[in-house]
Amino acid sequence: xxxxxxxxxxxxxxxxxxxxxxxxxxxxxxxxxxxxxxxxxxxxxxxxxxxxxxxxxxxxxxxxxxxxxxxxxxxxxxxxxxxxxxxxxxxxxxxxxxxxxxxxxxxxxxxxxxxxxxxxxxxxxxxxxxxxxxxxxxxxxxxxxxxxxxxxxxxxxxxxxxxxxxxxxxxxxxxxxxxxxxxxxxxxxxxxx
Amino acid sequence: xxxxxxxxxxxxxxxxxxxxxxxxxxxxxxxxxxxxxxxxxxxxxxxxxxxxxxxxxxxxxxxxxxxxxxxxxxxxxxxxxxxxxxxxxxxxxxxxxxxxxxxxxxxxxxxxxxxxxxxxxxxxxxxxxxxxxxxxxxxxxxxxxxxxxxxxxxxxxxxxxxxxxxxxxxxxxxxxxxxxxxxxxxxxxxxxxx
Numbered sequence: 314x315x316x317x318x319x320x321x322x323x324x325x326x327x328x329x330x331x332x333x334x335x336x337x338x339x340x341x342x343x344x345x346x347x348x349x350x351x352x353x354x355x356x357x358x359x360x361x362x363x364x365x366x367x368x369x370x371x372x373x374x375x376x377x378x379x380x381x382x383x384x385x386x387x388x389x390x391x392x393x394x395x396x397x398x399x400x401x402x403x404x405x406x407x408x409x410x411x412x413x414x415x416x417x418x419x420x421x422x423x424x425x426x427x428x429x430x431x432x433x434x435x436x437x438x439x440x441x442x443x444x445x446x447x448x449x450x451x452x453x454x455x456x457x458x459x460x461x462x463x464x465x466x467x468x469x470x471x472x473x474x475x476x477x478x479x480x481x482x483x484x485x486x487x488x489x490x491x492x493x494x495x496x497x498x499x500x501x502x503x504x505x506x
Numbered sequence: 507x508x509x510x511x512x513x514x515x516x517x518x519x520x521x522x523x524x525x526x527x528x529x530x531x532x533x534x535x536x537x538x539x540x541x542x543x544x545x546x547x548x549x550x551x552x553x554x555x556x557x558x559x560x561x562x563x564x565x566x567x568x569x570x571x572x573x574x575x576x577x578x579x580x581x582x583x584x585x586x587x588x589x590x591x592x593x594x595x596x597x598x599x600x601x602x603x604x605x606x607x608x609x610x611x612x613x614x615x616x617x618x619x620x621x622x623x624x625x626x627x628x629x630x631x632x633x634x635x636x637x638x639x640x641x642x643x644x645x646x647x648x649x650x651x652x653x654x655x656x657x658x659x660x661x662x663x664x665x666x667x668x669x670x671x672x673x674x675x676x677x678x679x680x681x682x683x684x685x686x687x688x689x690x691x692x693x694x695x696x697x698x699x700x
Contacts, residue, residue, distance in 0.1 A: 337530040413606075415661045451683040458680060461658035462651050465602075470609045483647065490644045491681060492688020 320358045324368050332406040370423045376404040377427045381434045390442035395477040402472050412464050459484050513551045517561050525599035569597045570620045577627045583635040588670040595665045602657045636681050652677040
């Protein structure tokens with residue numbers, strides 16, 4: 314019992330640290346200091362840093378599942394989904410850190426799995442917000458662009474409603490204005506007199 | 507003379523690490539080891555890590571001028587502008603790190619100023635690339651999204667033409683679909699009104 318509690322103390326603290334600073338933040342010494350535990354426990358449970366990372370990715374998978382399950386109760390993108398992101402800040406930022414390591418296949422593959430789950434779960438809410446039919450490809454393709462913009466701009470500090478609402482409002486306005494633009498390839502659509 | 511050379515050895519090495527790892531990578535101990543120099547030199551030249559960051563920002567501004575000078579010569583987004591980004595890989599990565607440290611006012615102000623100059627230089631090429639001639643302000647708002655989308659998944663290794671080209675094509679295709687979706691709706695409205 315005591316053992317399990319300690320093991321999850323290490324992984325929870327590691328998860329939080331990784332969400333804030335990424336892989337560079339994970340130092341056994343530092344975790345031990347934060348938790349006031351002996352380093353030997355770390356090596357006993359996880360073997361080495363790689364073993365520890367594998368546990369963190371497992372934990373992430375579970376937290377992403379909780380995030381996705383929670384979506385079933387949400388009925389709007391703004392404010393519903395935006396607050397959902399804020400309420401799961403650590404999970405969101407852990408995911409962001411994974412994406413920021415495109416050279417590490419181990420981490421990057423985990424980020425792709427999480428992205429796929431969320432893509433499928435968010436599709437209906439997303440398309441509804443933009444007044445797009447759910448079966449159109451455009452909705453999900455635009456979502457993937459906006460998601461990556463979010464990944465670049467977000468931090469623990471700015472993961473708040475104002476930031477998210479401004480982003481989504483701008484994104485919606487771009488789509489709405491694009492729909493009425495007179496672009497050069499479609500000049501044949503003029504109204505017949 | 508010797509002094510100037512050593513101080514720029516610190517900033518050049520710091521710039522390279524910053525490009526790859528951001529602020530987390532800036533450790534005096536590590537820089538000293540890389541350069542085979544004594545830490546005391548670092549404190550002598552820069553005072554502390556904050557002082558060192560100020561120098562890195564000055565260096566970035568210098569390098570950004572060269573980047574922008576190249577941007578000013580491009581005749582197209584793809585391939586010209588994308589090739590300029592590949593050529594200035596390190597500067598682009600430093601720029602990305604600045605964006606990721608939004609909490610630091612010096613970093614975000616520096617990034618924003620460079621972005622504004624770049625927007626100005628690219629505006630015509632970008633509206634042409636998208637085929638939106640009558641609404642450049644819309645085109646440039648979309649450009650800001652696309653630029654930040656590209657930044658999400660680049661690294662020193664990934665910042666190559668094929669990756670940039672593929673992402674740019676996707677951004678253009680999505681914009682074209684958005685414009686077409688609008689025209690389909692307009693057609694429906696027109697049919698209903700007839």
